[in-house]
Amino acid sequence: MSIDPGNPLPKYVQLRDLLLDWITEAGLGVDDMIPSERELSASYGLSRMTVRQTIDLMVSEGRLYRVPGKGTFIARPKIEMSLVLASFSEDMRARGYEPGARELIRQVIPASGHTARMLDIEPGTLVHHIERMRTADDEPMAVERSNIPAAMVPGLEDFDLAERSLYEVLENEYDILLDSGEQTIEAGICDSADSRLLGLPAGSPVLVMQRRSFTKGQCVELALSTYRADRYQLHSRLDPRRHGD
Structure with a gap:
């Protein structure tokens, strides 16, 4: 296939679509190198500037990555962020990745006003505050x-949450089965602390997820997670609108 001069799409966008088709048809995989800008320019009859614009676009989309002095390579596909109530460990295993965790902070502290409102408890009530870095196949994915609430899970500090899923501990050790949740996701900027943990430059785009998890109408957990935007994408099924809505 070739660039269509009559197509209203910009040439750099047409080239992106052609390259995506070519990558699939050629059976290329993660870390495989694609042709150089000079080669692509000659193959498709485009200027180097247009080809570079296409590569820049595909790098920004997380489809390609550059190695200075070596070339441009195919990036790992992004992971679809789950919009169901499941633990990180469950979600990663379902996608064929090996989940992991490293504990960063583990303490019992008085709930702030905001945390108390979100958990529907009194300010100052003791809560377990747990910070972990989450990995998939040993690659940092999220903080x-x-x-x-500490009263709901006495002795939680005795369990190794680097080795076990928090939700699995809640269910098997405390008979707490999470049956519903509320979740908001927004774009954010990675601060210096999280950037070091995630291996990103400070100021990189991230997805910030706040989740409240419930059992029988009672809020059990308030979680705030920072996900790498270069490794995640959102996917949702849209059903037709019903007449009268």
Whole structure:
């Protein structure tokens, strides 16, 4: 296939679509190198500037990455962020990744006014505050900060949450089965602390997720998680609108 001069799409966008098709048809995978800008320019009859614009676009989309002095390579596909109530560990295993965690902070603290409102408890009530870095196949993916009322989970500090899923501990050790949740996701900028943990430049775009998890109408957990935007994308099924809505 070639660039269509009559197509209203900009040439750099047409080239992007052609390259995506070519990558699939050629069976290229993660870390495989694509042709150089000079080669692509000659193959498709485009200027180097247009080809570079296409590569820049595909790098920004997380489809390609550059290695200075070596070339441009195919990036790992982004992970779709789950919009169902599931633990990070469950979600990663379902996608074929090996989940991991490293504990950063583990303490019992008085709930701030905001945390108390979110958990529907009195300000100053003791909560377990847990910060963990989450990984998939040993690659840093997210920094997760959870708050759980201490009275609901006495002795939680005795469990190794680097080795076990928090939700699995809640269910199997405390008979707390999470049956509903509320979740908001927004774009954010990575601060210096999280950037070091996630291996990103400070100021990189991230996805910030706040989740409240419930059992029988009672809020069990307030979690604020920072996800790498270069490794995640959102996917949702849209059903037709019903007449009269």
